[in-house]
Each structure stands twice: as structure tokens, then as C-alpha cells.
Amino acid sequence: MSQTQTLQLPKTQMLESQLPKGYTHHREFHSHSSIDLFCNCPQAYKARYIDPKLGIEHQVVENPTGPLPLGTLLHRCLELATQELWAGGHSGRVVKEAHLYYDMLNQAFAEDPSAGAAVLIEAQEILKHWLPTELVDAQSIRGLEWPFKLILEDLEGDVGIRGYIDRLEHRGDDTVRIVDYKSSRLLFTHDELRRSRQASIYELAVRDSTVLNVHPETPVDIEFVMLRHPGINQRTTRSPEQLNQAFTEIVGLVRKIESTREFRPQLNKNCAYCEVRHACPLWRQIVDQGLPQAQIDPMDVTAVAEEYERMNNAAKILYRRKEELGDVMRTHLIGQDHIQTRNHIYRLSKTTETEFLDPHRVIQIFAKAFKQPQARIMARIGAIRKGEYDTLMKALGGRLDLQELAKVKAEMKTLMVQNPAPKLQAYKASVPESRPAGKVKRERRTRSTRGQI
Ligand code: SF4
Incomplete structure (x- = not known):
């Protein structure tokens, strides 16, 4: 096959817009x-x-290093590992069980032929940083990959929605917690969280489940666990009005699709x-x-x-x-x-990336050779990565009381300089919370949710 043929896009039947x-x-x-x-x-x-x-x-078109295989791999790994911990009655942090997560990651990788090696390495890296922040309380778990079927019923007929909730918990304080793992790089904006259709559908399904039998007054929290941002769980809740609004929106969209x-x-x-x-x-x-x-x-x-x-x-x-x-x-x-x-x-460059395995020792050697204090060498070549700094600061939150933490933060602040680095950022536009009432008053009713514990 010639080089020109290889670089050409494959001949394929083009997509048609119209339905027959x-x-x-x-x-x-x-x-x-x-x-x-x-x-x-x-x-x-x-x-x-x-x-x-x-x-x-x-x-x-296969995307072996794309976001989809990475998300699928991490989801499967977390499902398998949490399943084991649930069965074993685990309670508390999981960092000591890291080997279990890595074993399950390998198992998930073996199961998924679409994931490339680069995705496995990226998933390992994400786990390494995120696992110290994860907790599993077997007693509160009600389901992993919890399947649901939700029927939204109005005067025009039924609309069916189904899905799987990554992890469902009913805690001792009578709060239901819906957990969804996200491997995306970007965090949700406040507005995206407030308008998340996924969150609304999950809460409707949980509240409608005859198996779970959640009391109408029981609070339901939806948490998006951001795997690339250790310790950050983006939480949202829905009021009855918001659920009503979501109901109307979902039914309207499905009717439009059909x-x-x-x-x-x-x-x-x-x-x-x-x-x-x-x-x-x-x-x-x-x-x-x-x-x-x-x-x-x-x-x-x-x-x-x-x-x-x-x-x-x-x-x-x-x-x-x-x-x-x-x-x-x-x-x-x-x-x-x-x-x-x-x-x-075209040729492959011989570029390499140098990593220092023991930065402390590097500084000691320089200090000795220059006959200078280590602090001076440190000031010259040391650098603090903001991401690592934030992770350590977050971890301190669980160890120090509020006063001690504030003291550490204040001290750190005296050692920082913030230089302006404006970037153009785009957020989804806000839309008003309430909509004008429609001509036909819709009656919101859901029925026939089947969940599995
Ligand atoms: S998502 Fe983009 S690439 Fe895919 S069909 Fe739509 S326009 Fe085309």
C-alpha cells in the first residue's frame, strides 16, 4: 500500500440526515x-x-486513547473493586486496598479490547492520585451499577428512560447519596450542575423506586466524583419544582427526538x-x-x-x-x-524528558558542592506545583481543625505571589429558573421504576 493511500480518509457511505x-x-x-x-x-x-x-x-472510528475508553475502564475498575469491598464489609478509606484497585484495573483492561495501553497508563496515574481520597462504607451501599427503568407519564402518553447509577447509598443519617464517577478534565460550572439532566433523571428514578421506598422528605444528594481532581466531589440537589421542570424538559425532548x-x-x-x-x-x-x-x-x-x-x-x-x-x-x-x-x-527526534528521582538528595549534593546552605539552592531550583500543593492542602483539611488549617493557609499565603495570567473562559449561559406556565397543565407522574438492590 502506498503512503498516499494510507493517509487518505477511508471511502465510506456518508451519513444521511433524512428519515426514509x-x-x-x-x-x-x-x-x-x-x-x-x-x-x-x-x-x-x-x-x-x-x-x-x-x-x-x-x-x-476507534478512539483507543480517547475519553470514552478511559471512562469505561475506570468505571469498570471501580465497580469491580467496590464490589469486593462491599462483599467484605469494608468501612473507611481504601488507600490500603490500592492493590485491589490496580488488579481490577488490569482485569477491566483485559475485558475491553477497545482500550489502548496509553489509556491503561493514564488510568493508573489517575487512580494513584485519587485513591487516597476515596471512602467505602459497605453498610450504606444499596447498589453498584444500579439499573433503573423510569416511566414518565403525562396526558399525551408514556416516555421511558433507563440507566445505571454507578453507586447508590442510603446513609445512617437518612440521606440518599447518588454517586457518579467522572473522568473529564473540566469541572462542572455551578450552572451546569444546576441544570444537569443526568442528575435530575437519577433523582427521579431513585424517588420513584418501589424497591428503595425513599420517603418524600428524605434528602437525595447527587455527587459527581471528579476522578482527575482528587477530593473534589461536585454535589447537587433538586427541589420538587426543579424535578417537575426536568420532567417537562425530558418528556419534551424525547417527543422532539421521536x-x-x-x-x-x-x-x-x-x-x-x-x-x-x-x-x-x-x-x-x-x-x-x-x-x-x-x-x-x-x-x-x-x-x-x-x-x-x-x-x-x-x-x-x-x-x-x-x-x-x-x-x-x-x-x-x-x-x-x-x-x-x-x-x-520527517524523522523521530531523540528528545528525552528528565525526571529527578530524589530531589532532596539533588539539593544536598549541590549545597555541598557550592558550600552554600540547602535553602539557597532550594530557592534557586525548587518549584512547587500548584496541583500538588492543592492536593496536600485538601488532605490537611481532614487532619487539622479549622483554626489550625486557617493558620497554615495564612502562613502559606505570605509565601505566594500571584501574577495575573488572564485566560478567555467560556461558561454555559444562565437561564431563568422558572418558565412561563404552559397552556396545558401537565400532571407529573412517574411509575414502574424497577431497581435492584
Ligand atoms: S458529532 Fe460532529 S462529526 Fe459527529 S456526526 Fe455530528 S457533526 Fe459530524
């Missing part, structure tokens, strides 16, 4: 992720949930890893020609911001495509000194 005439789309059960997929990109939704029913098979006839591609932040991107006309167009320029008025800040967002998503696609091609080039360079094209010569 006479075809009606209906699913007995949707899920929070299928609804989210539709909201992000209707065409990706159709490719995953409708096309297989129409007998259209798409060639799925009545849509044209599923258009929609550029979004997940395009770079989309499993059907090679068959997507929009993705192809961006990769082949870049993003067509839009005429915008620089004084129209909304238009500028929207164009910035569009470019941001397109840049992710192009960057990811560059990485894919780089991987192919690296494979071609195995056993070769270089590859020469018309304009460039």
Missing part, C-alpha cells in the same frame, strides 16, 4: 446520554440509534472524537477545506463569540486529525531513519 418516508422512530427507553447526544448533534444520534434499525451499518424527520450534523466539542466522523459530511468538509469563513461584524459581540465557539470546535477536529496523521507517520518511521516528501524530511 413512512419510517417512524420510537424507542421504548431513552437514556440521559442518548438525549444529550441528540442535543449535541442530531446526526450523530441518528447514526447510533436509528441507522442500525434501518440496516445501515457505519464503520466506527418526531424529528431531519437529523442535521451540528458542530460541537465532541466532533474530534465522534465515532462516525469519517462518514460525516460536515467533519469531512472541515478536514478537507477548513471551516468556511463567516462574515461577522467585529462590533457585534454575540456574533464574535459564536464564531469563536465555531472555530474552537473546528480547531479541535483539525488538531485531532493532525494527531491521527502523526500516529500514522510515526508508524511509518519505525525501523527507518527518515521519510522524505517533496517539501519536508
Whole structure:
């Protein structure tokens, strides 16, 4: 196979937006992720949930180092390890059981053919930092990967939602805790937490379960455990009004999904890893020609911001495509000194990264050789990584009382300088809490949730 053929995108049947005439789309059960997929990109939704029913098979693009295999691997590892600790009646911190988690990670890796070695290494690294913050109290656990089926019923009929809750607890203080593990790099903003459909669906399912029989007054906490940010659990709760609002929104979205006839591609932040991107006309167009320029008025800040967002998503696609091609080039360079094209010569650099195994000893040796105090050498070459600093400070929170902790923080503050480093940040826009009342008063009712303890 020639090099040119290897670098070309595979020939594949392109995605179609339209549903065939006479075809009606209906699913007995949707899920929070299928609804989210539709909201992000209707065409990706159709490719995953409708096309297989129409007998259209798409060639799925594997992402062995992408976010999906990493999340799947960590979820399975945590499920297996927590299952063992639950069965053994464990109570308290799990850091002494780290070997169990690493064994289970290997087992999960062996089970999942789509995960690459780089994902395993990344998962090990995440566990190493996160495990010291994890607690398991076997007595309060009610389910792991707790399955539910929720029926939302209004005057127009039923809407079915199903899913799995990573970990469900009913604590001694009569609080229900819903735990969901997240391996994403970004934390949720306050607004994203408040509007999380996943959180609302989980609480509706738990409150509706006849197996759990949760009293209406019992508080339900939803915690997103952020595995890449040790010790940070982003917590949210829902008021009855918010649950009502979520009910209406979910039913409305499912009805929209099922009545849509044209599923258009929609550029979004997940395009770079989309499993059907090679068959997507929009993705192809961006990769082949870049993003067509839009005429915008620089004084129209909304238009500028929207164009910035569009470019941001397109840049992710192009960057990811560059990485894919780089991987192919690296494979071609195995056993070769270089590859020469018309304009460039490519070779693998001999770059290495140096890591010091014993920084304390390095400082001692320098201090002795320069005949200077260690503190002076330390001031010259030592550096504190902010992430590590934050982790240690968080860990101190469990050891010191509030007064002692405040004293340590105040002392540390005298040793810090904060230099301005403004970055452009984007958050989801706030929307008002309440909506105007609809013409038809809907009666919220859920029924037939089946959970398993
Ligand atoms: S690449 Fe993006 S626009 Fe195309 S189908 Fe996938 S998610 Fe949708």
C-alpha cells in the first residue's frame, strides 16, 4: 500500500440526515446520554440509534486513547473493586486496598479490547492520585451499577428512560447519596450542575423506586466524583419544582427526538472524537477545506463569540486529525531513519524528558558542592506545583481543625505571589429558573421504576 493511500480518509457511505418516508422512530427507553447526544448533534444520534434499525451499518472510528475508553475502564475498575469491598464489609478509606484497585484495573483492561495501553497508563496515574481520597462504607451501599427503568407519564402518553447509577447509598443519617464517577478534565460550572439532566433523571428514578421506598422528605444528594481532581466531589440537589421542570424538559425532548424527520450534523466539542466522523459530511468538509469563513461584524459581540465557539470546535477536529496523521507517520518511521516528501524530511527526534528521582538528595549534593546552605539552592531550583500543593492542602483539611488549617493557609499565603495570567473562559449561559406556565397543565407522574438492590 502506498503512503498516499494510507493517509487518505477511508471511502465510506456518508451519513444521511433524512428519515426514509413512512419510517417512524420510537424507542421504548431513552437514556440521559442518548438525549444529550441528540442535543449535541442530531446526526450523530441518528447514526447510533436509528441507522442500525434501518440496516445501515457505519464503520466506527476507534478512539483507543480517547475519553470514552478511559471512562469505561475506570468505571469498570471501580465497580469491580467496590464490589469486593462491599462483599467484605469494608468501612473507611481504601488507600490500603490500592492493590485491589490496580488488579481490577488490569482485569477491566483485559475485558475491553477497545482500550489502548496509553489509556491503561493514564488510568493508573489517575487512580494513584485519587485513591487516597476515596471512602467505602459497605453498610450504606444499596447498589453498584444500579439499573433503573423510569416511566414518565403525562396526558399525551408514556416516555421511558433507563440507566445505571454507578453507586447508590442510603446513609445512617437518612440521606440518599447518588454517586457518579467522572473522568473529564473540566469541572462542572455551578450552572451546569444546576441544570444537569443526568442528575435530575437519577433523582427521579431513585424517588420513584418501589424497591428503595425513599420517603418524600428524605434528602437525595447527587455527587459527581471528579476522578482527575482528587477530593473534589461536585454535589447537587433538586427541589420538587426543579424535578417537575426536568420532567417537562425530558418528556419534551424525547417527543422532539421521536418526531424529528431531519437529523442535521451540528458542530460541537465532541466532533474530534465522534465515532462516525469519517462518514460525516460536515467533519469531512472541515478536514478537507477548513471551516468556511463567516462574515461577522467585529462590533457585534454575540456574533464574535459564536464564531469563536465555531472555530474552537473546528480547531479541535483539525488538531485531532493532525494527531491521527502523526500516529500514522510515526508508524511509518519505525525501523527507518527518515521519510522524505517533496517539501519536508520527517524523522523521530531523540528528545528525552528528565525526571529527578530524589530531589532532596539533588539539593544536598549541590549545597555541598557550592558550600552554600540547602535553602539557597532550594530557592534557586525548587518549584512547587500548584496541583500538588492543592492536593496536600485538601488532605490537611481532614487532619487539622479549622483554626489550625486557617493558620497554615495564612502562613502559606505570605509565601505566594500571584501574577495575573488572564485566560478567555467560556461558561454555559444562565437561564431563568422558572418558565412561563404552559397552556396545558401537565400532571407529573412517574411509575414502574424497577431497581435492584
Ligand atoms: S462529526 Fe460532529 S457533526 Fe459530524 S456526526 Fe459527529 S458529532 Fe455530528
